[in-house]
Amino acid sequence: MVTDLDETLAALADPTRRRIVELLRDGPRRPGELSAAFEISAPAISRHLRVLRRSGIVEERGVDSDARLRVYRLRPEPIVALQAWLDQVQAFWTDQLGAFKAHAERVSRENES
Amino acid sequence: MVTDLDETLAALADPTRRRIVELLRDGPRRPGELSAAFEISAPAISRHLRVLRRSGIVEERGVDSDARLRVYRLRPEPIVALQAWLDQVQAFWTDQLGAFKAHAERVSRENES
DNA sequence: CAAGTGCTTAACCAATGGGTTAATAATTGC
């Protein structure tokens, strides 16, 4: 729902958060599991997760069997939205090709007549 | 570890810089032209351009006719690299579908025998 | 119910980042 480009990019601009995303790519993980994969403290991971959560890149769920546990998983929406923006920007390349073609055409037509 | 991706994302995480990128989408522009499109000062724009330049998202060129002038244009490489990373992450979705199918298959096979 | 577990929040600190105005640089044109 919250797919603000600003928050998405700010969230992904941090290497630790990107590594978290890469870990979550392979499936849902608990904060403790993520913590174990890094050298920084658990509170630091917790705050990274909050940033990712607020940006909508991940979502948190409780675990039925043990209410102390939480599980984080990826959400596709913000990633997709970012890809859409990049596609739209990257079209500058084809646009320039198009503009060049249009220009070439115009010139050749002028030369004919 | 600070990767290229890091600088690309950090550069794009700022709304002013994203708007600059969108303006450059329509063709090369001079710093002065960009400045005119914003309400912030010229030095601020200059520094945004430096960030974009260092990340490789834009490149600077001089203008032959007047050496005081400079022109900025987009470079496709960093955008493309970022898209590649996002594609690789976004595959988590199809991967999960695959994992689900594998799981369903395993279950149904157990039920047969 | 007391101790332990899993995670988040609070408080603090150093570094970074984006904005400002003033100063510099380089070049042009009268």
Add this chain to the structure above:
DNA sequence: GCAATTATTAACCCATTGGTTAAGCACTTG
């Protein structure tokens, strides 16, 4: 040569950010 133009760098402020340790919360378990 001197004033005007175009852009960048310097110096400074304040807000934000990422890390730390200590404290707090919500459970579970012996």
